Amino acid sequence: xxxxxxxxxxxxxxxxxxxxxxxxxxLIVTVxxxxxxxxxxxxxxxxxxxxxxxxxxLACLLSLDRLLALDWEDGSLDLLATAPLPxxxxxxxxxxxxWITTGLPLVLAAPVLGVLLNLPQPGFVWLVxxxxxxxxxxxxxxxxxxxxxxxxxxxxxxxxxxxxxxxxPTLIFGAEVARRGAISMETNTPLLMLAGITAGAVALLPFAxxxxxxxxxx
Amino acid sequence: MSISAKANRLWAYxxxxxxxxxxxxxxxxxxxxxxxxxxxxxxxxxxxxxxxxRQGSTxxxxxxxxxxALMAINIWFMMLVTSxxxxxxxxxVSALAARAAAPVxxxxxxxxxxxxxxxxxxxxxxxxAWDPRLTSFLILFLFYLGYIALWEAIENPDTAADLxxxxxxxxxxxxxxSRYAVNFWNQGLHQGASLSLDKEENVADVFWVPLLVCIxxxxxxxxxxxxxxxxxxxxxxRIKALQARERVGA
Amino acid sequence: xxxxxxxxxxxxxxxPVLQGLGFALRPGxxxxxxxxxxxxxxxxxxxxxxxxxxxxxxxxxxDETIAYAGHSDGIKPTLTVIENLTFWARVFGARSIQxxxxxxxxxxxxxxxxxxxxxxxxxxxxxxxxxxTGRPIWMLDEPTVSLDVSAVxxxxxxxxxxxxxxxxxxxxxxIDLGLDAEILDVxxxxxxxxxxxxFDGDFL
Numbered sequence: 041x042x043x044x045x046x047x048x049x050x051x052x053x054x055x056x057x058x059x060x061x062x063x064x065x066x067l068i069v070t071v072x073x074x075x076x077x078x079x080x081x082x083x084x085x086x087x088x089x090x091x092x093x094x095x096x097x098l099a100c101l102l103s104l105d106r107l108l109a110l111d112w113e114d115g116s117l118d119l120l121a122t123a124p125l126p127x128x129x130x131x132x133x134x135x136x137x138x139w140i141t142t143g144l145p146l147v148l149a150a151p152v153l154g155v156l157l158n159l160p161q162p163g164f165v166w167l168v169x170x171x172x173x174x175x176x177x178x179x180x181x182x183x184x185x186x187x188x189x190x191x192x193x194x195x196x197x198x199x200x201x202x203x204x205x206x207x208x209p210t211l212i213f214g215a216e217v218a219r220r221g222a223i224s225m226e227t228n229t230p231l232l233m234l235a236g237i238t239a240g241a242v243a244l245l246p247f248a249x250x251x252x253x254x255x256x257x258x
Numbered sequence: 259m260s261i262s263a264k265a266n267r268l269w270a271y272x273x274x275x276x277x278x279x280x281x282x283x284x285x286x287x288x289x290x291x292x293x294x295x296x297x298x299x300x301x302x303x304x305x306x307x308x309x310x311x312r313q314g315s316t317x318x319x320x321x322x323x324x325x326x327a328l329m330a331i332n333i334w335f336m337m338l339v340t341s342x343x344x345x346x347x348x349x350x351v352s353a354l355a356a357r358a359a360a361p362v363x364x365x366x367x368x369x370x371x372x373x374x375x376x377x378x379x380x381x382x383x384x385x386x387a388w389d390p391r392l393t394s395f396l397i398l399f400l401f402y403l404g405y406i407a408l409w410e411a412i413e414n415p416d417t418a419a420d421l422x423x424x425x426x427x428x429x430x431x432x433x434x435x436s437r438y439a440v441n442f443w444n445q446g447l448h449q450g451a452s453l454s455l456d457k458e459e460n461v462a463d464v465f466w467v468p469l470l471v472c473i474x475x476x477x478x479x480x481x482x483x484x485x486x487x488x489x490x491x492x493x494x495x496r497i498k499a500l501q502a503r504e505r506v507g508a
Numbered sequence: 509x510x511x512x513x514x515x516x517x518x519x520x521x522x523x524p525v526l527q528g529l530g531f532a533l534r535p536g537x538x539x540x541x542x543x544x545x546x547x548x549x550x551x552x553x554x555x556x557x558x559x560x561x562x563x564x565x566x567x568x569x570x571d572e573t574i575a576y577a578g579h580s581d582g583i584k585p586t587l588t589v590i591e592n593l594t595f596w597a598r599v600f601g602a603r604s605i606q607x608x609x610x611x612x613x614x615x616x617x618x619x620x621x622x623x624x625x626x627x628x629x630x631x632x633x634x635x636x637x638x639x640x641t642g643r644p645i646w647m648l649d650e651p652t653v654s655l656d657v658s659a660v661x662x663x664x665x666x667x668x669x670x671x672x673x674x675x676x677x678x679x680x681x682x683i684d685l686g687l688d689a690e691i692l693d694v695x696x697x698x699x700x701x702x703x704x705x706x707f708d709g710d711f712l
Contacts, residue, residue, distance in 0.1 A: 043598035047587070054586040115580025119637075122557050122576045123599050184428065188408065188421055198411050202425065205400040206432045212439040230442070237435065248428050255420040258560030416522050502523040 041129055044120075048137035058106055062099040062142045063149055069095040070153040081158045088157035089167060089218035095153075096146045096171055097211055100178040101203060103142050105196040107134060107186040108253070117190075121257055127250040135176075135183040135246070143175030159222060166221020170234060174214035177238040180245045181206045187249040191256045209237055272349035274492045281485040288482035295475030303468040319377045321469060325476035327370035330398060333363035333480065337405075338430050341423035351488065353419035354495065356426065357409050358487035362480055364402045371395055390440045397436045401429045415495055509573050509644045510534050511676070513556070516565030517699065520551045524563060524699035531692055533676050535644065538667060538689035541680040547694055549680040553649050554578070556678070575643040577651060581634025585623025589614055589633055592622050597640040608639035611666045612659075627654040635663055638670075646670060646677040652685070660685065 052059045073091050074084060111117045120130050150171050151164050159167065185203035189195035213234040220227045271277050303321035337356040344353035374392060375385045386392065408425055412418035510532055517527040525548035533539050541549050555562050557576035583592055593605045593614075609615050612632040617625065622633060631654050638646050646667070652660050664685045667677050671687075679685070 043595055047584070047591075047595045050591070051584055051586060111582075113580075114582055114584070115578055116582035116584070118554075118559060118578050118580070119576065119582040119596070120599070121559060122574060123596075123641075124572060124601070125599060188425060189411075191417075192411055195411075198407055201400075201407055202404045205397060205404060205436075206429070208397055209432060209435040209439040212436075212443045216443060233439070233442070245428070248424055252421050252424050255417055255424075258417075258554075414521050499522070502521065505523075 041125065041133055044125065044130065044133045045137055048134065049140060052137065052141040058103060059141050060145075062103050063145045065102050066095050066099040066146055066149060067153065069098065070156055073157065084158040085160050085222075088154060088159040089163055089222045090215045091157060092150055092153060092159070092167060093171070093174075093211060093215040093218055096150065096175065097178060097207055099146055100142055100175065100182060101200060101207075103138065104182040104186050104203065105189075105199055107138055107183060108190045109186070109195070112190045112256075117253070117257060121254070127253055128246045131183050131187060131249040131253060132180075132242075132246045135179045135249075138183065139176050139179040143171075143179050147171045147175060162224045163218060163222030166227055167218045170214045170217035170221070170231070173217075173231070173234050173238055174210050177210045177234075177241045178207060180238075180241045180249075181210070184245050184249045184252070187253040187256065190253065210234065210241075213237065269347075269349070272347070272351050274351055274496070277351050278489055278492060281489055285482060285485055288478055288485065292475055292478035292482050295471055295478055299468050299471030299473075299475050303465075303472060307464050307468060314380075316377060316380050317465070319373050320465065321472045323370060323373040323377060324469060325473045326366045326373065327395070328473060329476050329480055330363060330367040330370050330395065333359050333366060334398065334402070334426075334430070334433070336484075337363070337426055341426040344419055345423050345427075350419070350495065351492065353423065354491040355484060355488045356422070357419075358491050359480075359484050360402060360406050360409070362483050362487070364399065364406065366476075366480075367395055367399045367402060371399065388444055390437075390444055393440045393444070394437050397440070398433060401433055405429065415498060509569050509676075511556070511570055511573070511645055511678070512566075512568040514566050516555075516567065517563040518548060518551050518555045518560075519563045520548060525551055526694055526697045527563075527699040529565070529694065529697045533645065533678055535674045535676055536671050538671055538677040538679060538687050539692050540685075540687070540689045541678060541692050541694060542682070543694040547698060549694065550578070550649055552694065553647050553678065553680060557647050570645070573643055574645045574647050575638045575641040576647045576649075577634060577638060578649045579653075581630055581637070583622045583630055583633055586621060588619055588621055589625070590618045592633060593636060593640060596637045600641045600643070605640055608636040611639055611669070612636040612662055628656055628659055631655055632659055632662070635666070639666065644675045646675065646679075648677060648679045648681070650681060651679060652681060652683055 070092065073087075073095075077083060077087065108117065111120070121127055147168060150167050151159075154164055154167055182203055185199050185206070188202060189199045192198065213230045216230040217227050217234060220230065271280060300321055304318050307318065309315045309317070337359050340352045340356040340359075343349060344356070371392070374395075378387065379385050405422055405425060408422050409418055412421060512532045514530040516529040517524055518529075519525065529552070531539065541552065543549055551560070553576070554560050556567060556570055557574050558570060559576070582596075587595070589609075590605070593608055597605050597608075609618060612635060614629075614632060614636060617629060617633075622630065625633065631651075635648075635651055638648075651663060655663060660683070664687060667679075667685070667687060670677065677689075679689070
């Protein structure tokens, strides 16, 4: 399992691995926001938690179609499926690798972009906490979507259509934590809900992902 | 007859041939009953009920809004059940029934959203508000779209049935989560459920009876549509199977 | 480990392609699968490897014993030859990769990125993976595609050595590898479609 994780990380960091693309996308979206809504700092302060969450979510979505498709194309998935590793473990590791290469950088970059969007002072810590807690769910749910569409030639758009509705609860609670944090409100309830969704998704979705992957491999 | 024997009888309809034979006989009755209920219910509702003292005649859109909203949710639930049956017992008819129901569900969701907007405009002064109920229906609409798109995208029918069934299962969990999330996110304008079997009925009897007739009409229409469409899906599936036979070189 | 198959029926895309297939593959033996294109050789190998379920019939002795090599080699172009092999070695339980490098003459290429290898060299790398799996039954789908004459001999030697150690191999190929192998012609097992009258709805 560690071998698979190390390989995926290595592949992501090597040339053409796509590491940093999500981060760059996040940056660009954030920069474009003031151009579209205007530069008033009070307005930006109000919308910044939500905009940053949405940007992070879209950046996560961007790299999903490579998550399993590359291994599918070169036959690695067939070989992994016949290897001693259970497919549930394979998809979990894949999701973890996706989080480390996409989700984690977003979490770390979010405060910097928060400065650009005039995020209120108390909001920074909650933005990071909510993203750190929410992005693993985005990766796991995304892996499920990738497993559903892995055999399709033009799966990218369909993948977005399938995954985005599944992202709704995570987005609502995650952005709520960041939003309430920014205006110094109590954040316990949405934070616990967010943690619950992430825990549930991480615990259960790999089984669904592995099941649909098996169907797609046959 | 014991319950299990009855259940076994039910499974007999999982055979496509038997299903087609039976539904072909039953379908005319469903069409007629659906048309009858809808005409009676809607005419009664639109022309022979008094205007509401607060809402005026706009209240009459309830006869389209409430049944379609009920159906939108229940059709998804029916798809969930038939998807489970496919995953557990591998009856093709079950998977095809789920496929046949989805477009009907989309239309019902759209009707509920559109009539809601038309009703909401004079009542709340806005076509759309990010009210939890409205938002939930919009999300349900997106789930329907994804489900149908996945069916359309996959070539192999068995693979498509498996994948859409799992999507329906996972989607149901997330749809419920979304419902709670949306409730938490914004407490809304929408009145509580208009229908309940409690003593404190929200709707007066004069509105209530034609509404029940309309709901019966929508249910019957849905049953007729799904049986009809499932028959079509079965035939399409059979054509595919026959073509595959040709290719193998029968 | 003997692989025993009896009364096996397999489907491709929901349509039966082979039926009533039965054979036994004993340790130290090789079986060459023959048959015209499209008969279902690849499907048979994928079914035996556990990638898809059979329609009916029994497969015994296939659990965790099969090393499958399909049309694609599962090679990552941005990893070096050693990194590719080491990965599979670790997935299958950390064995030395040196024998695999030796058997397919990959030592000189060891530090090269797999993306810079020729098609034949890639194939050799893909086949060398079989040696690091440590699994007794090799299941090979057209293994000699893009191999030159000397590489084919190299491959045949590797199979012979594997058989000598008590392993076995099921090979779908059209060329003569010079192995002492039985031939399994799957042509006669071609599935006959059911009569239209019995066409009751499994759609098969």
